[in-house]
Amino acid sequence: MQTEAGVLILAATPIGDVEDASPALRRAILQADVIAAEDTRRFRDLCRRLGLEPTASVVSYFEGNEAGRVEGLLASMQDGATVVVVTDAGMPVVSDPGFRIVQAAAEAGIRVTAVPGPSAVLTALAVSGLPSDRFTFEGFVSRKPGERRRALADVAEERRTMVFFEAPHRLGAFLADAADALGADRPAVVCRELTKTYEEVLRGTLSELATWAQGEVRGEITIVVAGAVPRAGSLPEAVDDVVAQVEAGERFKAAVSAAAERHGVAKQALYDAALVARKERA
Template sequence: MKPSGQIAAHSVTAPSDAGLLVLAGTPIGDPADAPPRLATELAAADVIAAEDTRRLHRLARELGVTPAGRIVSYFEANESARTPELVARLQEGARVLLVTDAGMPSVSDPGYRLVAAAVQAGIRVTAVPGPSAVLTALALSGLPVDRFCFEGFPPRKAGERARVLAANAAEPRTMVYFEAPHRLADTLAAMAEAFGADRPAAVCRELTKTYEEIKRGTLSELARWAEPGVRGEITVVVAGAEPKAASEASAEELAARVARREAAGEHRKAAIAAVAAETGLPKREVFDAVVAAKTGPE
């Protein structure tokens, strides 16, 4: 008797009668960017798990496909409850297609839980590659793309956001963020505070859509540009930190810089990382200066 909701123990080899989980990338704007295999998978799937079923039906119409399988919703609020159901269908031999509103499932979108559970259950997982807002924004930004990191959405609360950005201040790789349009101006201002007003960046809005716009400049310039309000889907690309010559700041000065940041609400770890980035010194040296200031002379 096959399990109905329980996730099976991890297995390296999938059972011969197990199903297949297909992660499919969907267009980030223009439906014409859909990979040809997407239409094939929509027609072939036994179950289609979609972040928004209405958008899935609209996309299927645009692609000229009539899905034959069952369509279910799979979004942040029901991921935990629905994942065991989908794993059970996979264990019964079903072909399950996972799609999100735009881009690749599990990249700042639902999908990670299902992939992890399927892997644990010994189910084979494959993908239909598709458009990516991260890679598209990187390519259009005009910033270095040889090394980059994806940071997702910054925290919504100002204090937590400031701490996260301070910890990223010394990151040498180009950074990519997603942000909601109504929070963009505040986030760019916070980035200017954490990374420096002159740090180069690009705001990529409505990628591949009719009103696509790429705005390049320094973080302070972009923050002022965004103040009146911005609409649409937003991806922000920020240049990495430039290597700095080591500072000759004294231990007392290093400790004082950290103390000022802590007084402003930063956690000590983030404050130490930010001061290390500002001075070009190893974080360990800044940490030692803080410890010495706390303990005082022997």
């Protein structure tokens, strides 16, 4: 149940071009009682470039102190304050601080709203030229080579377009591991410095992009990777899969649907073949 206390506002900030700052962002900054900023110096620089002089109390709110800040920010909102969360670029919570305070505010019945705006995820997806009707955001994978390779192997069969973040100094290793796990010929796009002066959008296969990234790369990086192409499955294997699922207690229609998806075969053809197989094995 929502209370009559303050409000939590998640405010998207420009990912590069300061002119992308919306009027709503300006209002939120000027009307805030407390501003929780990922980097207070970068936030004050943003205000300077926007010509704003906020009167709010500005506190740091980054990965290292996020959990410790929740209690104080929540108390401020319960006293009626408007708390605005801003990160260095883009929308809070999306691979940035914000989740913990949103969760706490929601549990306390405090109103949570957002000032929408720039997003590296959606901007990269839009300019990539890869299918955008269905996609998944994977964020940053582990910086540890073994864990990174396992994470990429886990999404090798993902059919939706995938969006990743990566640090520039790890980009070459990420792309090389992605080429191994997802296929050297998998189409991908590397977006560097989106909306900034030296914006660069590079398209190619994972192998080609991995070779390019062996040189020095700088700036903010977003990677968009095409989803897996469904394999031409084996109908007999899919039939065996259905029979095994049914014998394990699954309903026939559900087993057919799941097996058709896994094996990449037509559902009706599998349904008919599995019926015949069940009768023959009865």
